[in-house]
Amino acid sequence: MRRARTKSPTGSRNLSLASDARIVLQDVSVRYSVPHERIASFKEYAIRRLQRRIVFEDFWALKGINLTVAAGESVGVVGRNGAGKSTLLRVVARVLRPTAGRVIVRGNVAPLLEVGAGFHHELTGRENVFLNGTLLGHTRSDIEERFAEIVAFAELGDFIDSPLRTYSSGMAARLGFAVATAWEAELLLVDELLAVGDEAFQEKCLDRIDALRRRKVALLLVSHDLAVVSRTCDRAVWLDRGTVGAVGAAAEVVARYRLMPVTT
Amino acid sequence: MKAVAGHSSALSVYDTANLPPPSWEELVQLWRYRDLVAQLISRDLKTRYKRSILGVTWTLLNPLGMLAVLSLVFSNLFRFDLPNYPVYLLAGIVFWTFFAQTSTAVTNHLLWGGTLLTRIYVPRSVFALSATGTGLINFAISLIPLLAIAVLEGSRPDFSVLWLPLGMLFAAAFALGIGLLLSSVALEFPDVIDMYQIAISAWYFLTPILYPQQIFPESYRWALNLNPAYHILEVFRHPIYWGSAAGPLTILAASVSAVGTLVIGWIVFATRAHQIAYRV
Numbered sequence: 001m002r003r004a005r006t007k008s009p010t011g012s013r014n015l016s017l018a019s020d021a022r023i024v025l026q027d028v029s030v031r032y033s034v035p036h037e038r039i040a041s042f043k044e045y046a047i048r049r050l051q052r053r054i055v056f057e058d059f060w061a062l063k064g065i066n067l068t069v070a071a072g073e074s075v076g077v078v079g080r081n082g083a084g085k086s087t088l089l090r091v092v093a094r095v096l097r098p099t100a101g102r103v104i105v106r107g108n109v110a111p112l113l114e115v116g117a118g119f120h121h122e123l124t125g126r127e128n129v130f131l132n133g134t135l136l137g138h139t140r141s142d143i144e145e146r147f148a149e150i151v152a153f154a155e156l157g158d159f160i161d162s163p164l165r166t167y168s169s170g171m172a173a174r175l176g177f178a179v180a181t182a183w184e185a186e187l188l189l190v191d192e193l194l195a196v197g198d199e200a201f202q203e204k205c206l207d208r209i210d211a212l213r214r215r216k217v218a219l220l221l222v223s224h225d226l227a228v229v230s231r232t233c234d235r236a237v238w239l240d241r242g243t244v245g246a247v248g249a250a251a252e253v254v255a256r257y258r259l260m261p262v263t264t
Numbered sequence: 265m266k267a268v269a270g271h272s273s274a275l276s277v278y279d280t281a282n283l284p285p286p287s288w289e290e291l292v293q294l295w296r297y298r299d300l301v302a303q304l305i306s307r308d309l310k311t312r313y314k315r316s317i318l319g320v321t322w323t324l325l326n327p328l329g330m331l332a333v334l335s336l337v338f339s340n341l342f343r344f345d346l347p348n349y350p351v352y353l354l355a356g357i358v359f360w361t362f363f364a365q366t367s368t369a370v371t372n373h374l375l376w377g378g379t380l381l382t383r384i385y386v387p388r389s390v391f392a393l394s395a396t397g398t399g400l401i402n403f404a405i406s407l408i409p410l411l412a413i414a415v416l417e418g419s420r421p422d423f424s425v426l427w428l429p430l431g432m433l434f435a436a437a438f439a440l441g442i443g444l445l446l447s448s449v450a451l452e453f454p455d456v457i458d459m460y461q462i463a464i465s466a467w468y469f470l471t472p473i474l475y476p477q478q479i480f481p482e483s484y485r486w487a488l489n490l491n492p493a494y495h496i497l498e499v500f501r502h503p504i505y506w507g508s509a510a511g512p513l514t515i516l517a518a519s520v521s522a523v524g525t526l527v528i529g530w531i532v533f534a535t536r537a538h539q540i541a542y543r544v
Contacts (some may be wrong), residue, residue: 041454
């Protein structure tokens with residue numbers, strides 16, 4: 001298979017110096033060290049170690065990835081399950097430190113990975129906004145400042161003071177999305193865009209993402225929905241077992257990915 | 265573009281080829297996320313007290329219940345040569361309950377945060393800090409029954425009570441340090457938490473909580489000095505039981521143990537904490 005690359009390693013190195021690059025990945029690799037059998041206890045580990053019976057198997061979730069995302073650019077990531085899409089997002093979200101290579105992220109990151117991270121069902125919507133907002137790195141006064149706006153966007157009204165356990169899953173998701181996108185960030189990370197709420201609310205979410213993009217926010221979007229990728233993104237990356245299968249204009253990459261024979 | 269309020273207006277840069285030393289970086293990030301620590305503490309307290317009628321009362325009654333049982337057993341079965349034994353006993357129990365619960369909770373909270381920590385970036389130490397903060401608040405609440413018993417037993421609290429917060433602070437630093445060390449190992453082997461439960465109950469019986477230190481034969485008593493928890497306990501218990509501050513050597517030993525454990529725990533934890541996302 002022909003591998004298309006738009007940039008040579010030297011090209012990306014130059015871009016890393018350009019101030020409008022929001023994400024720069026240089027030869028990024030992530031290795032999970034997976035024991036052949038899961039050893040979850042120290043006792044077991046000690047016994048096995050003495051018997052020299054532990055065999056670790058290296059699993060490279062990402063291997064030599066080069067990618068640059070500029071301000072205002074939307075890049076979609078496509079690929080099959082286990083191709084490394086989520087790992088790529090985690091590396092950019094600074095959750096996972098790469099085993100090798102270099103990651104540069106400029107600006108504040110708004111992760112839409114787990115909308116409503118850390119929501120607690122016994123707490124009220126109001127309390128959860130503060131918990132969720134601080135988890136995303138905002139201060140108490142930041143949140144107070146945007147609070148009314150968040151509640152209005154989530155369309156919760158008086159429900160905001162009821163415990164979260166009384167919410168429908170749609171209401172909780174709306175609240176999570178409203179908190180995650182309430183602040184302007186330089187970089188938006190999205191995993192499976194918009195499984196949130198009903199159609200009207202999804203429309204509203206798309207509008208908000210469009211508004212963010214007009215303000216030169218960079219967007220990295222992971223999705224199985226190829227239509228969404230070719231509609232939303234300028235460029236796309238096709239991940240194939242941890243390596244870049246193709247990178248280029250979104251429609252072109254998606255078309256190529258569609259043609260790939262399904263093998264196991 | 266307007267920068268996010270509360271963050272610096274210059275673009276923050278995360279560069280894996282250019283990371284500050286982990287212990288320092290973790291401290292900087294912890295400071296940035298200090299409001300999260302407060303939120304987590306208030307979540308813990310609210311969810312604990314919100315839906316139970318006993319709520320705070322339970323925190324007050326629990327040590328008193330334990331005291332009733334233990335003082336019955338120990339003042340009748342084993343007779344120690346200690347006046348005001350209930351005060352001595354309750355001070356030790358309240359202290360140890362805080363230490364044992366907090367050092368364990370630090371590790372459990374990290375593992376609770378585990379699933380979250382594989383999805384979004386949060387400094388890993390926020391969970392340890394919030395567990396310690398929650399513990400300290402419960403510790404402070406349990407001072408109420410302790411002081412009440414002290415007054416009932418005839419002691420008149422004076423200015424020496426002002427030493428109590430120092431003992432509590434040492435206890436918190438020590439529990440946090442032990443908890444961070446434990447977490448660093450538990451990242452790989454969660455079963456060390458179970459092993460720790462066994463170790464801590466042995467530790468409990470080796471520390472003069474239920475009995476006076478005089479029950480050790482004189483020639484072995486020096487060995488008590490090797491137990492850091494003993495010095496810290498004395499800084500806390502001495503003012504309330506004897507009505508005066510612990511000796512300067514005890515305070516020195518306690519501060520060295522508490523601060524030393526915290527610093528070592530912090531460095532080990534900060535260096536290893538980024539591996540948590542690899543444990544899925």
